[in-house]
Amino acid sequence: xxTNPRTNKSTSLALDGGPPVRKTxxxxxxxxxxxxxxxxxxxxxxxxxxTQGPAIEQFExxxxxxxxxxxxxxxxxxTAALHGAYFACGIGKxxxxxxxxxxxxxxxxxxxxxxxxxxxxxxxxxxxNIDPDSASKLINAQTKAIVAxxxxxxxxxxxxxxxxxxxxxxxxxxxxxxALGASxxxxxxxxxxxxxxxxxxxxxxxxxxxxxxxxxxxxxxxxRLRVFRTHGIEKNAQLFELDNPGPWHYEMQHLGYNxxxxxxxxxxxxxxxxxxxxxxxxxxxxxxxYRAALDDLDNISCLSEKEYVRSAYHLFPVLLNxxxxxxxxxxxxxxxxxxxxxxxxxxxxxxxxxxxxxVYRHLLGDQTYQTCPSTEWFYKRVFSLPLFPAMSDQDVxxxxxxxxxVMNHPCKRLGLTAGS
Ligand SMILES: *Cc1c(COP(=O)(O)O)cnc(C)c1O
Numbered sequence: 001x002x003t004n005p006r007t008n009k010s011t012s013l014a015l016d017g018g019p020p021v022r023k024t025x026x027x028x029x030x031x032x033x034x035x036x037x038x039x040x041x042x043x044x045x046x047x048x049x050x051t052q053g054p055a056i057e058q059f060e061x062x063x064x065x066x067x068x069x070x071x072x073x074x075x076x077x078x079t080a081a082l083h084g085a086y087f088a089c090g091i092g093k094x095x096x097x098x099x100x101x102x103x104x105x106x107x108x109x110x111x112x113x114x115x116x117x118x119x120x121x122x123x124x125x126x127x128x129n130i131d132p133d134s135a136s137k138l139i140n141a142q143t144k145a146i147v148a149x150x151x152x153x154x155x156x157x158x159x160x161x162x163x164x165x166x167x168x169x170x171x172x173x174x175x176x177x178x179a180l181g182a183s184x185x186x187x188x189x190x191x192x193x194x195x196x197x198x199x200x201x202x203x204x205x206x207x208x209x210x211x212x213x214x215x216x217x218x219x220x221x222x223x224r225l226r227v228f229r230t231h232g233i234e235k236n237a238q239l240f241e242l243d244n245p246g247p248w249h250y251e252m253q254h255l256g257y258n259x260x261x262x263x264x265x266x267x268x269x270x271x272x273x274x275x276x277x278x279x280x281x282x283x284x285x286x287x288x289x290y291r292a293a294l295d296d297l298d299n300i301s302c303l304s305e306k307e308y309v310r311s312a313y314h315l316f317p318v319l320l321n322x323x324x325x326x327x328x329x330x331x332x333x334x335x336x337x338x339x340x341x342x343x344x345x346x347x348x349x350x351x352x353x354x355x356x357x358x359v360y361r362h363l364l365g366d367q368t369y370q371t372c373p374s375t376e377w378f379y380k381r382v383f384s385l386p387l388f389p390a391m392s393d394q395d396v397x398x399x400x401x402x403x404x405x406v407m408n409h410p411c412k413r414l415g416l417t418a419g420s
Contacts, residue, residue, distance in 0.1 A: 013409055014342035021402040022344040029203030032279070032390045040271035044263045055263035059270045060213070066273060067190025069215035071222035074266060075229055078177045078199025080259040081212030082110035085195045088224035089171050091116045091144045098138045099147040100130040101353035101368065101375050107149055107175045108354045116144070117363070120355050122372040126304050128152060128317065131374070132160040145171040150179035150189060152350070153312030154305060158184050158192050173197065178314035180205040181280035185308050190215045205279055205312055206272035208265035232256030282389040283313040286396055290316055290385060293400040299407050315350055319381040329380045336406055337383055343402040347383045
């Protein structure tokens with residue numbers, strides 16, 4: 001019944017009551033759970049330890065090895081891992097971090113948890129990653145760390161950012177929630193920054209349900225990360241009132257949290273990690289299919305991949321490439337997203353710039369809109385196509401057909417002129 005939109009542009013959009021390209025919803029991201037994953041979790045459920053057992057350290061060591069880091073510390077979420085990493089940096093009240101606004105808000109929120117202020121640098125619109133020149137302008141005496149995000153799985157400008165951090169004696173952190181399995185100049189992400197933060201939310205490269213990890217080569221930072229995730233408890237006595245500490249002794253030297261991952265989750269993580277290479281390979285294969293197919297679409301452009309990186313393709317963001325007024329762009333992007341949703345294609349926007357959220361507008365005012373012109377430009381045009389390892393080639397083809405149908409549709413309500 002479906003008509004090819006390339007040959008018949010009058011096919012009506014699902015938004016207008018026409019038949020959708022797909023009968024079922026295709027989400028932008030989804031986990032892949034295998035029989036081995038289920039068995040791995042079941043083994044822990046039948047064991048002595050549901051939490052604080054051996055599965056956690058096994059997962060930590062396996063991930064540290066996979067990314068070439070000395071230490072890995074598991075957390076209950078990527079957000080908790082960010083909180084722990086900032087604590088380990090010694091970030092507190094009155095301090096600042098320099099980060100990007102093109103991220104999930106947790107990157108910045110974790111600084112607020114500690115009473116510090118995030119400052120937002122602009123991005124390089126070719127990749128969506130933080131622009132080192134813009135970051136350098138925000139550094140002052142209060143700055144403690146530069147926190148880059150490997151947007152969509154494409155590694156940030158690590159050499160430039162590390163040099164900048166070194167010049168100002170700052171720590172360089174990578175929020176690599178998108179970039180497990182990616183590499184930069186043949187080195188795996190997770191081995192290059194002072195600390196690298198991963199997330200295991202179901203849409204990410206591997207999943208533990210909820211979960212996160214911090215990797216580092218610094219034993220001091222690794223120790224602080226471990227203490228923070230278990231209430232700030234230390235076993236070495238430094239009591240103020242030394243009343244002969246007994247075998248029950250523990251003490252809180254810092255205010256920490258319960259941010260532990262369970263053994264149940266760690267078992268899932270270890271099992272998932274066995275398939276990381278396969279997952280990334282499939283993600284990259286889908287990205288190649290998208291690039292080839294979207295070459296024919298004038299009004300959609302893809303982001304570039306630098307020749308010395310290997311992206312993990314957590315996302316496949318595309319940009320509307322149309323010559324219309326800025327005011328009409330917002331309406332166009334909204335209409336395109338709504339039209340694709342009606343075709344059962346679960347496109348999503350990554351991300352609303354963090355400074356646009358009311359929490360940050362109250363904190364920083366609206367000046368960041370002016371200091372981040374590339375972030376604003378990017379945000380108004382971007383949306384992400386579905387991409388996850390379990391997608392079939394037919395799913396990929398459905399996305400391309402739907403996108404072609406919607407973008408070629410000579411309908412005024414999409415804000416595009418006929419034949420554009
Ligand atoms: C997913 C994500 C996080 C948060 O991770 P959770 O595990 O969901 O807490 C942080 N930063 C970025 C860039 C993310 O994509």
